[in-house]
Amino acid sequence: MPKGVPVSVPDDGLTTRQRRNAPVLGVHTGDGKGKSTAAFGMAMRAWNAGLNVAVFQFVKSAKWRVGEEAALTALGDVHEATGAGGPVSWFKMGSGWSWLRANSADADDHAAAAREGWAEIARRLQAQEHDFYVLDEFTYPLDWGWLDVSEVVHTLRERPGRQHVIVTGRRAPQELIDAADLVTEMVKVKHPMDAGRKGQKGIEW
């Protein structure tokens, strides 16, 4: 199949231009590596296209994603300094979410933090504040029952305008997969930790 040529054209009443410009809801799931990394790689591409990029991290890890955050934030700085690319915002769940700090009674309640975080994203989607959203490891609060999957999927489906959203994490709920336009499963074939290796800077974070 030649690149860029669709296999079939659906009877959806859209012009090619409308279809081409349809915002993408993507899901990177599976047990293999590369789910978040590929989302951040897409964010680079979105940055270059001048899109307003926002990353929302939903699971706190020891190292967060310091490499990706530093690189994407540096690209946001390039945008501010030179106008190249687009702006980049980076938000962390929990203590990293500034709008939760004010509400510190909930600070240690991860489920409540996830709900408040999602509410903020839903608000931003409604206000069309960004063009390209990475909801990093967002499947976990869905899988753990912290968020209502149907409400989340409905909000994502009905988001206004032309906002791309990429969701990453294992065990993506079927309802989310059904709603998505682009779903890739990252399957682990082999991992260095299987051979007793530990993570290392520049590779794992």
Next chain:
Amino acid sequence: MPKGVPVSVPDDGLTTRQRRNAPVLGVHTGDGKGKSTAAFGMAMRAWNAGLNVAVFQFVKSAKWRVGEEAALTALGDVHEATGAGGPVSWFKMGSGWSWLRANSADADDHAAAAREGWAEIARRLQAQEHDFYVLDEFTYPLDWGWLDVSEVVHTLRERPGRQHVIVTGRRAPQELIDAADLVTEMVKVKHPMDAGRKGQKGIEW
């Protein structure tokens, strides 16, 4: 499994530190999206760790990878201007490979270009010129028989020092998978083109 804790420790005579610092040979294969994108996301991480990053593109597409190239090159510029992160080099096969231009009789011979490109990479590996290599869509010249898989795998296995190499593309040869430390298969679950959509800027390139 807690993050960062290996399942088992192999009897390989290495200290934990040696094992932790072992250079990674990674392969991103499969028919799904995200193979190259995840490699470029890893390159961001490597950049942040101050590693010398080099990308080698083996298949020319209409759009190349303009977004990733612009973003990673911008990060390389940030390194030159501020010292943050590491240097970034980006090389394209064929007309983009400056050492082939001088040898223009072969310019249209893709197989010869792939062989010369690989010879250049092998030379750089031997000289330890970079710390983190992305061999983008390098599986194709292997799959097409343009390169000797055994020779390539031997060179990658025996590369000196601490050089990470990530190879992307469909149909990775088994011999390469056997030699790799980290192998992820990207499996297509759903793709926008299945619904008659075309690629769009900021998403596909």
